[in-house]
Amino acid sequence: MTDKSNPYQVPTTGHVWDDNLAELVNPPPKWWMIGLHASWLLVVLYGVFYPMWPSLGGYTKGILGWTQVGEYKQDLKAIEAVRAKYEERLVTADAAGILGDQELRDYTVKSAKVLFGDNCAACHGGGGQGGPNYPVLADDDWLYGGDINTIQASITNGRMGMMPxxxxxxxxxxxxxxxxxxxxxxxxxxxxxxxxxxxxxxxxxxxxxxxxxxxxxxxxxxxxxxxxxxxxxxxxxxGVNDPSDPESRNAVMPTFGNTKLSETDLKKLAVYVHQLGGGK
Ligand code: HEC
Ligand code: HEC
Structure with missing residues (x-):
């Protein structure tokens, strides 16, 4: 007859209470114990290598000297090193020259996206799609001209079409x-x-x-x-921009040549707008 309280015949500790109440010996499996010990060991090792414990006036720094800010700065340096190569060339190149250089042009278009978003999108729309009273830049229809130098002049000097x-x-x-x-x-x-x-x-x-x-x-x-x-x-x-008529339509493109934008920024924006407009 099998023992109903211990059907698998697990060994007991040998102690018996109340005639038949015994304690079984049932240790967790080995793999589980190894996992348990490995995990606390990992915590301790982490604390040895990396910053971890708060301490008086700071925290334990870890023997690797790693910090999140340090890693960020290193990444930034790497990015700036890549950028510097192009930025240097942009200083001397003119906008037409940038257009003619596929690599430089790709870099410029990417890096000008943020400039456009910050300075131009409020009026011309994020994708240059224009808005009420603001001209579309993302087509090949131009008020003043879509060649690269004219676009740069529009941005640098501003525009104000006038119709009485x-x-x-x-x-x-x-x-x-x-x-x-x-x-x-x-x-x-x-x-x-x-x-x-x-x-x-x-x-x-x-x-x-x-x-x-x-x-x-x-x-x-x-x-x-x-x-x-x-x-x-x-x-x-x-009319348009007629100062003598208070109801005149308003169409003023601000001047960017005298703002915080650098010469290089203005060139970048010209190249950016040029490619928006489907210019070749
Ligand atoms: C305050 C609103 C405003 C901002 C900001 C603005 N623009 Fe304009 N932009 C205009 C208006 C209005 C015109 C049309 C002027 C006209 O009709 O004479 C225009 C015209 C232009 C033109 C000429 C388009 C053509 O068809 O010839 C270009 C190029 C241009 N903007 C680029 C830019 C760029 C690049 C920026 C950002 C650096 C920018 N604009 C920022 C309002 C703005
Ligand atoms: C002194 C120059 C000048 C004269 C004269 C002139 N225009 Fe204009 N007109 C402009 C300019 C510049 C614009 C564009 C303004 C802008 O977009 O900044 C314009 C814009 C317009 C527009 C708006 C077009 C649109 O796309 O919304 C109409 C319509 C127009 N003109 C009709 C006329 C008519 C009709 C006459 C004659 C009675 C006339 N214009 C005479 C300079 C002139």
Missing amino acids: AKAGVELSEAEIDQLANAIAQGQPASTPLFMEKGCFACHGMDGKGMQALGSANLTDGIWRFSGTVEGIKYTITH
């Missing part, structure tokens, strides 16, 4: 209406008013704009302000 309210001439409501409708259809030159009222002087005979003035192309369906008839009428009536 009612183009500075006599314009009746009906004439404004007629001009706005022609422009909304992308055909500004289809009304003789475009010539008669002098719009062509800034927007060109064909209405495609002049980059020297930053006068918008009125034929391409890309709108700086608004493409609705109402919106276009507003632009014609109040």
